[in-house]
Amino acid sequence: MHFVTTEDVDLAQQYGITEFPALVLFRNGEALVYKGNLKDEQKVLGWLTDEDTLEIPNKIEEVNERMLERLLNVSSNLVVFFYDDADKYSRKILVELENIDDECDDVGIDFVKISDEGAAGRHDLKDLPVLVFYSNRFPQIYEGDLLNEEALLEWLLDSKDRGPSSVIEEVDGAMLQSLTENFEYLVVYFYDDNCPTCETVLAELETIDDETDEAGIQFVKTGDVKAAQQLGITHLPALVYFEAGVPSIYDGDITAEENVLAWLIQQKHEDTIENINRQLLYSLIDSQDYLAVYFFNDENEECAKVLKTLEKIDDDASDFGVHLVKMNDRLMAKKYGFRNPPGLVYFRKGKHIKYEGE
Template identity: 50%
Template sequence: KMLDKILAENDHVVVFFYAEGDKKAQKILNELENIDDECEEKDIDFVKTSDDDIDKEYDLPGLPALAFYRHKFRTIYTGDLMKEEEILEWVIDLHESTADVIESVDRKTLQVLINDVEHLAVFFYDDECESCSDILEELENIDDDTDKHGIQFVKSNDVKLAHEIGIFAFPALVYYETGVPIMYDGNIASNQDVFNWILEQKADQSIQLINRDQLFEYIGTKDFLAVVFYKEDDPDSPRVLRHIELIDDEAAEYGIYIVKMHDKLMAKKYGFRNPPGLTYFRKGKYINYDGDIDDEEEVLDWLTSPANMEMTDHIEQVNRKMFEKIRKNSDYVAVIFYSDECKQCPRVLAEVEHIDDEADKAGIDFVKIDDKQMAKEYGVFALPAIVFFKPTSKEPVIYAGDLYEEEQILTWLITQKDPSGDVIEDLEGERLVHLIEESGSIAVYFYADGCEQCTKVLEELENIDDDCDKHGITFVKTRDFSVADGYGVHEYPALVYFEGGIPNVFEGELSEEEEVLQWLITQKTEDRIELITRQMLETMVEETQYLAVYFYKINCNICDQILEGLELIDDECDVFGIHMVKIQDPQLAKRYSIKTFPALVYFRNGNPLLFEGDLQNEQSVLEWLIDDDNRELADEIEEVNERMLDRLMAESTLLVVFFYDDDCAECEEILEELEEIDGEADMFGIDFVKIASIQAAKKYEIVNIPSLVYFRKQVPVLYDGDLHQHDKVITWLTSQDVFEIKNEIEEVNRKMLDKLLE
């Protein structure tokens, strides 16, 4: 704590970090005492510290260590710590030299700067990155300019820290304002583009601060008003407000006006005794936000949710942006286009108000829009007009009947919706489970009685039932909650595709039947990474020898990009017997020490291993997954499939294969014996695997199951001894008569050589 204070208050500080009781450190200290006075003459503070874990706290490469701090920025001494004269020269050179244009910071200093500096730009780079140095040289041309605008510019090559905040590709630029990060996604090689972008972030207008009178005025005059209540003296308030400022412009596109207020009485009046808090007024009626106020995307989704923006029982007036969101969330939408200048419009609007409730009950959202240009885009040139949007058609249908006959309009809308008959077969219990396990391709729609959305979605899905049949996909529906629970389905409706009993959860819009159909066809024709639930994962961890699980979040661009890369190696993973799946479960992720998304966990017989490399490099991911050190399972013979066995035949000089059957009791006993010698065989350079495949046995002309076959450069020898005696098996495997191939000098490892010499 004293050290932090000294670094904060002094411009130039030399710090000696050491461990208490270290004899080498004591000798170094005796030497350093000789230059303490010279440092003081130069107004350089010289201090020492030996706190526990000080190397981790200050991100040091090791102890003892010597560091020079100039205005909190650190340089570590890399010379001989016993040569005090060289150290003194180094300290004075640093003291008198001009600092790097863009200062380099360590992890601790960067974290301090993020918390303390209001405007901070950080350039993240990797020492192995070829383009980083050239780009850094360009950016150093704007360092003085950013200083003039009150923006501190630093650089960091802490790759691990970058990964923790979601940066996997280098170089990268992040702008922090009051601790809130914004990632630059433009041309980082152009220093002018970067400079302009940084200034734009700094100049971004903050939300309006209002008083009590303005609040009451805005509540009465603005349709949508969001008020952020905060404490003026709370150090966390700038960060909270910055998060809200990031969505201010987008909220305005929806007609939502955001303001801020530090009136304690008003905050208390609207339910916030201990701000911060967010209150949303819709035509004077208010609701309070109870989510994470630091998650600006979540706040924006909440503010613009059609359910929250709907204020009355009347037909809702929306703008273009609001309508786009309603279209995404609703299957069927009826729009009445009108204009304030139109004489007929008020009367027609009054008529259709009478059928708003009936349309809503029929699953049709009814809105009104005053936008002539938008009406023209949908082919409407005369107002008023009613237009109907449905998911099965890109183009809307325009009503051509009498606009004064509300019942006729309602009948037309319901006819346009055109619900289909009940054609998807309903299955339950053992019959459904058997079909899932035995069917090659089956789509199961899980739904619940009394669920309006389930009914609406079912009507849409029934339109694609025949198409699924044409593509060889069986489509069924079920209300069997016990089967649903078994696959971790707890929210309805849900759609799960099974191929060979392996599940994959649909994560798109179920109401978009064409999207569903294309997804099902893709699952049938292409090998995709399956989306699974928690229960599915727990079952697969128990039953799958090699399982790679990709944890990710929705609405995460980097997650989607990485997923596309992983899809490219999915087939190759299959060759190595690695099953790759994906899951969206933040709570479960914490169990495996996952703090940031996305992440990859590799289960080997249930034992998890977290990938710590660059997920954007799918080839390095593949190499890590198939690396023998990562795949090796203690005291267990590796299970292979046919493709893996073919690969091993081509690559392994000495390969032992145990052919067995899952339903063979004797095989289990023999396996227990053979696993006693798996490690020893490995020491002799012999690869030992097992396979439960009748097809593979036939391919290699194996007649009896179980059988043990020794392949020496693909030349097979069948073991005809007692498989229950593992000591005799290992003696046979390492016998020169067995592994030797005629007319060829045999390659052996040290262990095999020792045995031969004996």
């Protein structure tokens, strides 16, 4: 959207403007005159960015990355066509897509296009053009023929009507990285195709998928063993909860799905300290300027009492830029001076200080 000014009164009169100042939005050549108070900049901005204002009949709306992010936050069903404006094949596809734009709108599917190559990259989309259907921000890439509008429309309608699924969605490593960055609350089930128990565990976890959806926690699975290894996970299956991109590893019985569900809801709604392993510890020491690590032992009652105290100050520590995590690892505790946990170690730009107080 380009903003310009003019003092050409004759030009203004061509659009029926007789009082000044006046604001006109040209939408694909059509003039829309703003009727509100020009001194209220928030209302002007709201009008300029409103979907009804921007929508061009029989045309798919072009958005920028900021507008796309806003739509992802407010639209439950959003179709995005990522394309290269200079590509003839992309423009040919657009002609076909505009034939189904109105049908999508009629059933509550928002349809937009974006030619920002950087936006595609940030959504881990390497090859353009590509069409993605976002259901509550969760992406599904269309693998069919983009020139076949009837098949595409059928796929979109099926994707929307399918609604929340009791089957946990499969993702690869690249998509997982994108999801941890874009979802506030995400739980990931890591499995291995060669694991004899992974399928059985998955079947149990799929019984709580609907409940996690209702709680606002996105549940996905991945067989990308390398992605698990990057988190220091060596034994599969495993479950990891991400909040604002920060991982917390579930160390309970993964086959007890009701306990898993209770833990996930607790993680989201209470001030809990993330549980990490050695690989994550080394990564956090390198990446965090200020890090506090609480070493504990599940079998020690004092550890549980201390943990409850620390959870009361977790938010305060975060406000001061200190990342507080916990770790149930006796060898690592011993390495940092605690033969018998509990113990607290503070890392400041990689250098550790042992807390000697009570």
